[in-house]
Amino acid sequence: MSIAVNALVFLATLAGMELFAWFAHKHIMHGWGWGWHRSHHEPRSGWFEKNDLYAVVFAGVAIALIALGTAGWHPLEWVGAGMTAYGFLYFVAHDGLVHRRWPFRYVPRRGYLKRLYQAHLMHHAVHDRQRCVSYGFLYAPPVSALRRQLRELHEGPLKSASLNEDESTTPADAAR
Template sequence: MLVVWNILIVLLTVAGMELFATFAHKYIMHGWGWGWHRSHHRPRSGWFERNDLYAVVFAVVAIALIALGTAGMWPLQWIGAGMTAYGAIYFIVHDGLVHKRWPFRYIPRRGYLKRLYKAHRLHHAVKSREDCVSFGFLYSPPVEKLEATLKRRQSATPGAAKGPGDAAPVTPRES
């Protein structure tokens, strides 16, 4: 029965991490943590960007939880395992599929992955920290809703979707 609880804790942690990551992305990364996250909204030169420091911070927390859990503080190791699983999914989907930081070049044509891909491309259509849409990594609202929100924001305040020195927002390509 303990195995079932441990699996449930891992799965709930993965779901909880999506909620936390959405909040952190919107209010921390696009707020006071923009100094690190800005690099993610600029063309990358090289393998790493300053934004990768967020992954390091979350990895350290997960490692600490696993260490505490294996030292007897159940269920911390399973929470750390859930954080690690979320990080792996994030790394594959976000860094690999969306941002092409993996050697494969796959662009989904339908279904869930296409929705995630397009939603994140819409998030990056705005180069500043304001007026972005879709802050989740594994969940996104319907793309049509995101496009309407982005269009409404851009037409309501011409130039508001751009930061100083930023290029005009672009519509994501499906190619």
């Protein structure tokens, strides 16, 4: 296969993973897979939570695709590589930036990273599996739209510091 086709498959998979992640987060993790995902919405003690099993499953799929692709089922290796790249970006943005699961002490003050950070905190403002907002991991809708959506879902304004667009968020907020 040509380098251009491989690169296109890789980039399409990387972008498509955000759509898949949104769907899986909303309909599986907050649906029938809540048993694993619930741990992510509760205080964590220790390095791991049951929700990390999703990463293990998705890594297993990516490894299988890479193995099949290198065994001749092209371009599956590039699909697996795109999934792996998405997993790395998820690890950096979600586990590092938002939830501080490794020593990453940067708190974004403006731009895309701030919006991503606030959107995920708004997702965690709801402590059950229903009525959440912002199910994506690398795409974050505008904070004002998420705030409006939360108000509509809860029939009134929530009094959460993470919902105030002008206030900075703290590591304590991210620990949720």
